[in-house]
Amino acid sequence: MSRDHISEPRVDCTVDTEGRIDFAVTAPPSEEPRLLLRLRPRKGQPETTVRQLELRPGSDGRLGAVLEASPVLEDGRWDLYLVAGPEAERQRLRHGYRDLRALVDGDTRDRTSPVAVRVPYATTDGFLAVRAWLRTAHAEAGRIEVSDHSTRVTARLHGASLAAGAAVVVRPRGGSRAERTVDLRAEADGQGFAFEVGHTEMTGESGMWDVFVRPTADGALARVGRLLDDVAGRKEVCVYPAVTVGAATVRPYYTVDNDLAFEVGG
Structure with a gap:
């Protein structure tokens, strides 16, 4: 210095x-x-x-x-x-x-x-x-497990509660492609949940995909990420492997704003 x-x-x-x-x-x-x-x-x-x-x-x-x-x-x-x-x-x-x-x-x-x-x-x-x-609401990501076939995420919703029709939405950045809807498994308290994103379902359209949860069938989307600790920037701290699916690759990652996303290449 x-x-x-x-x-x-x-x-x-x-x-x-x-x-x-x-x-x-x-x-x-x-x-x-x-x-x-x-x-x-x-x-x-x-x-x-x-x-x-x-x-x-x-x-x-x-x-x-x-x-x-x-x-x-x-x-x-x-x-x-x-x-x-x-x-x-x-x-x-x-x-x-x-x-x-x-x-x-x-x-x-x-x-x-x-x-x-x-x-x-x-x-x-x-x-x-x-x-x-x-x-307004935020879903805090917990454990992320990447296998050859899928990525499993546990999370907890803050600022809202899960109800009938709740689902995870994986949305292409830029909005030029169709979003994916993923079923979730909610805990009894209406806050904790888990979901699994199949890698094959993500291939065919390269780009970045952002992850949200919709707490109710017609509710506003809440971002899934990891904000509630002492790490201001985790993009270079929490790094997950890319999985090869045919001619494509799929990799979960945290953005510069600590939000969960997927990068699809190939």
Whole structure:
């Protein structure tokens, strides 16, 4: 790490089970310092959403701020900045220590609607950001078992309940092809379920296929993914094998947003 990085303001954070985040900023003393969270805009789009928090001196000499669980953060990636004073330019905050232990077993707690999730993480260039998800309902993927013939997934629905007519929908990205409907086996509590995607059924049409659950016969689709733990980006962490089916290959994977999908090639 360069000396420039050492002298830049840094931030540690601690998350609790409700999503509350305590920040501790190491920076020179200043008047009216603030912590600014900025929702990262899509490429080519202007910045539209920021959240500001007052920074107060702590007993350890650092500046502290608290992001309460409510109001929730909008879905997306939030970058953190120090604003040292009323006329000061904002400075991006280098990441420090992240205490995410309270998130590790987050999949064991049922969530109500809306399902709001926050996971602080270090960006590839060394800064702190927060990945936030905000969904009406969400199906948390559990165990994924890939065999030669199929992929079996266990999951648990949050923010809604399974009822008659519930099914899993595997939808082609872009909408140019017909979606697949897969039967599910629901548990008695109306939250847990399992389903199996046959690999042969996925071949013949290459591309990416996203996985949803429809809780009722006419209900809105909820994404299947893995959000409720301490991993902000699992695409390169949880890697599953590609299975060869004739001249094609089928591989389950997590997207950059931690949603479950299938890649079909050949």
